[in-house]
Amino acid sequence: MAEEKTQIQPNNKKFDNNEIKTPIWLSVSEAAKIGGVQTKTIRRAIQYNKVKYKIISNRYSIDLASLIALLQTKTKLKNKLNQFGLGQYVDKWK
Numbered sequence: 621m622a623e624e625k626t627q628i629q630p631n632n633k634k635f636d637n638n639e640i641k642t643p644i645w646l647s648v649s650e651a652a653k654i655g656g657v658q659t660k661t662i663r664r665a666i667q668y669n670k671v672k673y674k675i676i677s678n679r680y681s682i683d684l685a686s687l688i689a690l691l692q693t694k695t696k697l698k699n700k701l702n703q704f705g706l707g708q709y710v711d712k713w714k
Contacts, residue, residue: 656705
């Protein structure tokens, strides 16, 4: 059975499963590649409950929306996202 943890966005709005009908779940390595950060950064975010995740077969799955929200919280993370991650393909974030 999958264990799921719901965490708080930087703007203190809780993620609601009803907001996103089909969430995208990423592995730790996929999340790191998309974010332009190291896997230990993602694991640290999981450890401190900064991203929404679930555990399936002893593997973490990270919600893409919570990952993007996390990477927008600090200037250093935002710069890594924009320079090395998904942000290099996005003209303007919502």
